[in-house]
Amino acid sequence: MNPEFKGRDIISIKDFSREEIDHILQTAERVEARLEAGEPLNLLQGRFLGILFFEPSTRTRLSFEAAMKRLGGGVIGFGEPETSSVKKGETLADTIRVVENYVDIIVLRHPMEGSARLAADIASIPVINAGSGAEEHPTQALLDLYTIYKEKGRIDGLKIGILGDLRYGRTVHSLAYALSNYEVSLHLVSPPELQMRREVIWDIKGKVEVEQAERIEDVIDRLDVLYVTRIQKERFPDPAEYERVKGAYKVDKSLLAKAKPDLIVMHPLPRVDEITPEVDFTPHAVYFKQVKYGLITRMALLGLVVGVL
Ligand code: NCD
Numbered sequence: 001m002n003p004e005f006k007g008r009d010i011i012s013i014k015d016f017s018r019e020e021i022d023h024i025l026q027t028a029e030r031v032e033a034r035l036e037a038g039e040p041l042n043l044l045q046g047r048f049l050g051i052l053f054f055e056p057s058t059r060t061r062l063s064f065e066a067a068m069k070r071l072g073g074g075v076i077g078f079g080e081p082e083t084s085s086v087k088k089g090e091t092l093a094d095t096i097r098v099v100e101n102y103v104d105i106i107v108l109r110h111p112m113e114g115s116a117r118l119a120a121d122i123a124s125i126p127v128i129n130a131g132s133g134a135e136e137h138p139t140q141a142l143l144d145l146y147t148i149y150k151e152k153g154r155i156d157g158l159k160i161g162i163l164g165d166l167r168y169g170r171t172v173h174s175l176a177y178a179l180s181n182y183e184v185s186l187h188l189v190s191p192p193e194l195q196m197r198r199e200v201i202w203d204i205k206g207k208v209e210v211e212q213a214e215r216i217e218d219v220i221d222r223l224d225v226l227y228v229t230r231i232q233k234e235r236f237p238d239p240a241e242y243e244r245v246k247g248a249y250k251v252d253k254s255l256l257a258k259a260k261p262d263l264i265v266m267h268p269l270p271r272v273d274e275i276t277p278e279v280d281f282t283p284h285a286v287y288f289k290q291v292k293y294g295l296i297t298r299m300a301l302l303g304l305v306v307g308v309l
Pocket of ligand 1: 059060131137140170171229230232268269270
């Protein structure tokens, strides 16, 4: 029997089993096939999505909007809390209580850890976490898994490197948890100041092989997948700390010369300076394809939580 998604919140990737994640990936694959066949997918006609973004975003907001509209649904919301009643001091809880009257699903991005869980506890409609502080970004992890699955044909058995700001980056936390459901070996690569939070390592260590390294040069030749992230400048409590680590790692053609020929390089984007533009033109680069897989995965998720897929 297929797992039940109708009416569910998507708050933490930890709330999902491997069976459920696999079902999401299979649903995304069916959506992709229907899109490629040019089938109209008016599955969410008459439904509305509320997009409440309290932090900057390009991809996540636009891809949720595009996903909903491609499914025939409507979208309302804000990407700029400055123009909403939040500016007047309205609490997140009140904003949720109001918006849930207008829409069928809420997508929330907020700088506070725990914000999405709070919203889900309040709302009687599904809430999707599109980033809760440095904590989690579960839909990014699902689209990352879909990208790996599509580009490598499998997830089990792969050696996956995660490089960058593993301390403040929420995508890498959700990705590490998501991958811990599979038989992978994880190489966590970062300067010592930006190491993965201890509680995440603690949680995943019993489930998958985890190795930590400081320099990507030392592990690049072993990897099947390299997931790169930017340094999350805006989340550093101390600007001096950021100055110390900025520019600490770089993925360029000379690094990739040591990689397996079929290594894929991923990035949730935005990229700053951690992957040089010359890499874009190598067969390793899949980060712009990842954006397309993101749209497909989010279409699948919206269809699943409404119960039409
Ligand atoms: C990420 C985020 O917001 O956490 N962006 C995204 O959703 N693709 C990554 C980042 O900001 O570095």
